[in-house]
Amino acid sequence: MTPVRIQRKRTKGFDLQSLSISVNGLPAACVDRSSRYGNPYVVKRNGKGWSVENSSGIWLFETKEKAHLAASKLFRAWIDAPQNSSLKRRGVLALRDRNLACFCSLTEACHADVWLEMLKNEGISS
Numbered sequence: 001m002t003p004v005r006i007q008r009k010r011t012k013g014f015d016l017q018s019l020s021i022s023v024n025g026l027p028a029a030c031v032d033r034s035s036r037y038g039n040p041y042v043v044k045r046n047g048k049g050w051s052v053e054n055s056s057g058i059w060l061f062e063t064k065e066k067a068h069l070a071a072s073k074l075f076r077a078w079i080d081a082p083q084n085s086s087l088k089r090r091g092v093l094a095l096r097d098r099n100l101a102c103f104c105s106l107t108e109a110c111h112a113d114v115w116l117e118m119l120k121n122e123g124i125s126s
Contacts, residue, residue: 001026001097003119007030008101020099031097031112038102039111040070040078068108075103075111079118091115092122096103 001024006029008016020028030038043064050067052059053075059074060065079088095115097123104110 003095003099003116005106005110006099006101007106008103010103016101021100023099026097026099028101029095030102031095031115032102036087037095037115039071039075041074041111043071044065045114064107068104068110070123071112072109073112074090076114077113088118092118095119 003026004023006016006023006028008014009062016030018121021025027036029037033039033042044051044053046060049084050061050064052061052067052071053072059067059070061070078084079091080100096119100108100112100115102112104112
């Protein structure tokens, strides 16, 4: 099975593992900010627009979609940086053969898509 992205929910009774198994038979791994594999770039509402923020700065965008896309691109550059190579290696090994769960809407760009691409490119998902 090929791993996919699934959306976590905060609703009472939500069962992430049951949802994941029902999608394609694979267990889920959380890649939101509560895990070591979360995106350090946070998308936030900022006045009439949206921002992407982390300890390095704030980037402003007109739409939520553009902010999510930028956060995903920033995550890609961050995880590909030499100082993050061990995290990337650990992540690729830990996340293999699992669906990836984040709170982002499935219609928005998400760093989980970056993880899925890395898994596919590493050729380790079955």
